[in-house]
Amino acid sequence: MKINESYLLKDDYVFTKINKNVAQFKEKYPKKRILNLGIGDVTCAMNRKLIEVMANALYEQTNKKTFKGYPPETGYDFLKNAIVNKYALKGISFICDEIFISNGAGCDVTNILNLFHNLTAVIADPTYPAYLNSNKFYGNDIILLPLTKQNNYKLLPYGLMEDRSYLIYICSPNNPTGVTLNHNELKTWVDFANKTQSIILFDNAYESFVEDNSPKSIYEVEGAKTCAIEVSSFSKSAGFTNLRCGFTIVPKELMRQNNSINNMWLKHQCTFFNGVPYHIQKGALFVLSSEGEKICQKNIKYYKTNVQILEKYLKYNNFEFVSSNNSPYIWVKIPTTQTSWQYFNFLLNTYGIVCVPGSGFGKCGEGYIRFSAFATREEINLAMKKLTKSAQYEIV
Amino acid sequence: MKINESYLLKDDYVFTKINKNVAQFKEKYPKKRILNLGIGDVTCAMNRKLIEVMANALYEQTNKKTFKGYPPETGYDFLKNAIVNKYALKGISFICDEIFISNGAGCDVTNILNLFHNLTAVIADPTYPAYLNSNKFYGNDIILLPLTKQNNYKLLPYGLMEDRSYLIYICSPNNPTGVTLNHNELKTWVDFANKTQSIILFDNAYESFVEDNSPKSIYEVEGAKTCAIEVSSFSKSAGFTNLRCGFTIVPKELMRQNNSINNMWLKHQCTFFNGVPYHIQKGALFVLSSEGEKICQKNIKYYKTNVQILEKYLKYNNFEFVSSNNSPYIWVKIPTTQTSWQYFNFLLNTYGIVCVPGSGFGKCGEGYIRFSAFATREEINLAMKKLTKSAQYEIV
Numbered sequence: 062m063k064i065n066e067s068y069l070l071k072d073d074y075v076f077t078k079i080n081k082n083v084a085q086f087k088e089k090y091p092k093k094r095i096l097n098l099g100i101g102d103v104t105c106a107m108n109r110k111l112i113e114v115m116a117n118a119l120y121e122q123t124n125k126k127t128f129k130g131y132p133p134e135t136g137y138d139f140l141k142n143a144i145v146n147k148y149a150l151k152g153i154s155f156i157c158d159e160i161f162i163s164n165g166a167g168c169d170v171t172n173i174l175n176l177f178h179n180l181t182a183v184i185a186d187p188t189y190p191a192y193l194n195s196n197k198f199y200g201n202d203i204i205l206l207p208l209t210k211q212n213n214y215k216l217l218p219y220g221l222m223e224d225r226s227y228l229i230y231i232c233s234p235n236n237p238t239g240v241t242l243n244h245n246e247l248k249t250w251v252d253f254a255n256k257t258q259s260i261i262l263f264d265n266a267y268e269s270f271v272e273d274n275s276p277k278s279i280y281e282v283e284g285a286k287t288c289a290i291e292v293s294s295f296s297k298s299a300g301f302t303n304l305r306c307g308f309t310i311v312p313k314e315l316m317r318q319n320n321s322i323n324n325m326w327l328k329h330q331c332t333f334f335n336g337v338p339y340h341i342q343k344g345a346l347f348v349l350s351s352e353g354e355k356i357c358q359k360n361i362k363y364y365k366t367n368v369q370i371l372e373k374y375l376k377y378n379n380f381e382f383v384s385s386n387n388s389p390y391i392w393v394k395i396p397t398t399q400t401s402w403q404y405f406n407f408l409l410n411t412y413g414i415v416c417v418p419g420s421g422f423g424k425c426g427e428g429y430i431r432f433s434a435f436a437t438r439e440e441i442n443l444a445m446k447k448l449t450k451s452a453q454y455e456i457v
Numbered sequence: 458m459k460i461n462e463s464y465l466l467k468d469d470y471v472f473t474k475i476n477k478n479v480a481q482f483k484e485k486y487p488k489k490r491i492l493n494l495g496i497g498d499v500t501c502a503m504n505r506k507l508i509e510v511m512a513n514a515l516y517e518q519t520n521k522k523t524f525k526g527y528p529p530e531t532g533y534d535f536l537k538n539a540i541v542n543k544y545a546l547k548g549i550s551f552i553c554d555e556i557f558i559s560n561g562a563g564c565d566v567t568n569i570l571n572l573f574h575n576l577t578a579v580i581a582d583p584t585y586p587a588y589l590n591s592n593k594f595y596g597n598d599i600i601l602l603p604l605t606k607q608n609n610y611k612l613l614p615y616g617l618m619e620d621r622s623y624l625i626y627i628c629s630p631n632n633p634t635g636v637t638l639n640h641n642e643l644k645t646w647v648d649f650a651n652k653t654q655s656i657i658l659f660d661n662a663y664e665s666f667v668e669d670n671s672p673k674s675i676y677e678v679e680g681a682k683t684c685a686i687e688v689s690s691f692s693k694s695a696g697f698t699n700l701r702c703g704f705t706i707v708p709k710e711l712m713r714q715n716n717s718i719n720n721m722w723l724k725h726q727c728t729f730f731n732g733v734p735y736h737i738q739k740g741a742l743f744v745l746s747s748e749g750e751k752i753c754q755k756n757i758k759y760y761k762t763n764v765q766i767l768e769k770y771l772k773y774n775n776f777e778f779v780s781s782n783n784s785p786y787i788w789v790k791i792p793t794t795q796t797s798w799q800y801f802n803f804l805l806n807t808y809g810i811v812c813v814p815g816s817g818f819g820k821c822g823e824g825y826i827r828f829s830a831f832a833t834r835e836e837i838n839l840a841m842k843k844l845t846k847s848a849q850y851e852i853v
Contacts, residue, residue: 065574068572068720068721104521119512122508123505128502128503130500132701167731227458258458305528328470333568338701
């Protein structure tokens, strides 16, 4: 027995390092206010009705007749059916067995690696760090595709050999750049994946932010069912980051080497996972109702207004940045010659503003920072006013 | 990229097969009552005060000031501190960083495999199936140690080569036999593990049932901190099977090849896991209070009375069985020449009684069945009366 030496890699997980720096700052200046535009964690309080639904379901546990033991490993049918219906409304048909309720997207995008051997992962640079780190821990080969100003930060299969297959991570809108792939661009990926017998892992965590014509599911693209797994979450739309609930779709049509990936994932989940609590799934069910959808829309609108405020101030202060109506993140070019971490420390120490240094998302993120619009309105306004003051302009 | 062919193994997961057989039976005889003494899932309704604690914590999510986003990956300090205190009372000292709050023991006993390469697992036969299946999926070597009448169903390191290291699964009281290892026996394992640089994975899920002198933690045994990981759960004591919360201890002293296993598990959890909801951890905290402990004791007493009823009837009907005051499971020798599955089907079809066929736990389980005392009192009584009637005795 040997230890898996991949776990000995120097700990450079960006969010851990940010937390360390912020903790040091707090210790040094206990009275200074922190304005957290860093980690993409929601801040809106949850709707009372939604919490009531969950609390009521929780109270069912006090009655012998309604007490529930182990949840089904792949989720309760009531929630799976609601998800099937949600997709049916878009004209995409699934059956319950293709839906796997999870305790959030993060676990599934990483644990899925268990299903494969000799894997080459195709990952954007910059990227959500867990894609990269989980593949490193598995000792997989990794191909990084740079997202730069030159290619409009668009992830496309240019330069990939067509004589082999890959696990391709697509997050659209992308974290951290916020750039969305349109239908044609996703079609290019789907065709490439089907041709090369690759599998697309489509991280749909930010789906609810998309307001233009970009697909809100990879399955809107013809041919995706034979090559794509879609991972979704209630975290960002319904504020579930604390409550941990999401879902993963593995279509029955997704076969590799004549075997059903759906069957393999079912075996994985029944062995490595014990399901999501009943009351939380009841909450997720409510989120999918028309009343729940309105609640989500209210949250999204709040964060999108934050995006607009960020855009206004950044523009006023002559920052160069990437932003869209489809994403809660703004990808900002650093206006000085500082590195991402230097600029991060400058913002923290000067204004108490926390961002994410772009290099934490990969080499191509160097020279950038990410602002998250998931902060409170007050934090957003205060942070931007401080930045503006520093720019020695008066904001109108 | 190849699929991990270990996932193609014939699906013989015992609980899945039981569910299938029971579903078929229900379809055939929709009016017949099922008496479920099979899966080890709790049935006692949860205490109202405990649920209130969780519901109140859930309502904190509706207030901007008390709203919580992502939980810390390794758990909230309030719960980790309470666990540290629980162990301190037994004279075992830990620090918070050695405690990892999990969403149940099942996930951690399986995911821990990510930390190792070239692993040889040492597993009891019969055993909890997830130990075996997870190792099969990882393609690990497996050594099965038979638990038989001849060795009093005691798991001991007899016959294991001392020139190599292993990952050793110990569940005490054992699932399914219910047999506990005493201090000396566990000391034998700890000494063996330290000598061979093996690691013991101590599954402590049934700790709260132990009422004799057997250790209720592997760390009661001198030397365990340098060789053992302990996995615990609130499922069986506090009825948390639906709510999903447990904890895993990885001592700082546990080093292999000069590296900290604690650090490796921290990295794993921060990448592959997103933590447990705040309100559920608040519930777990309450479970550890003196009031919570009383609630657990009440549950345990209920299930233990079930054990006594099972014992009485089985004895009366001249069944040969293994049972103890330390376990919710009874390991019953099949009184006929039928196989475990044949006898399972006989009990199901004749009386509607669901047990677990022993062979589902491994080859050495053939010829046995497991009865679970986690059923309701009514089910236990009814099942035993039916069995007795069949034995053509009158129970007094």
